[in-house]
Amino acid sequence: MSLPLIIGIGNEFRCDDAAGILIARKLKNDFQNFDIIEKTVIDLNFLDLFKTSNTVILLDALKNENKEPGTLEVFVFNDNLVLNDLPYFSSHSISLNEILQLGKQLNCIPEKLIIIGINSINFQIGTELSFNFEKTYQLVKEFIKTIPDIF
Template structure:
């Protein structure tokens, strides 16, 4: 199943969607999550009450209260992720597989974060990983990762708008 059809299937019945971008903008491709959130906010589509975009930086756990308060039907977490692919490869990672992949360097494990959010809620959650090329200090993603980020944004907009 293609990335687009997986995303379309996941979002088929969404009532309220939060996109949570995770990463460090100062570490090149690790900043792909915040990069995507900034680009989505620049599009001014967040005015729709069904959409919320959160730049969680490297501390997604700081947003658990806000996410629970917003009570979304669906949550997409986007982050750089080591998946033994080519730079810019994009994949929907099943939450059960979080332990087997190298999700970037954040203070709380994303698998624990997801388990916490799912406790006593009905949120459907997926993780979109984008294979990084570089995690060195730089203030923007490499070209392949930026291209993947823009592809994700366009695919998402094609589904939800």
């Protein structure tokens, strides 16, 4: 049985956009029983990655100026999730909405798919985060521990 897969998405040189990738990197120390990878962009290869595990967790910065930076928005992919209503996630070349819609049509969505959006405001060039990394990291870590209970 394949291990659960965590995909951290982001660009380390665009401030808050790095959130997904930085948190995924640190999770490697705390979750030995997960496959954890980093991706700088969302691309069509995600459809192949979705086939490698029954459980996939996507970690990405969520551009959202109405929420406190560093807090989380969690979406569980299911038939009731209206993809067009997902908020805009990042500036990667193919949007998460598009890849999920395509995956849905091609029957490539894993049995369990969770999207953790990290509320972010600053996507300028740089390496500073507009939130307390440790605090957000703990939120993500604690949430992942609860995942077996939400399915």
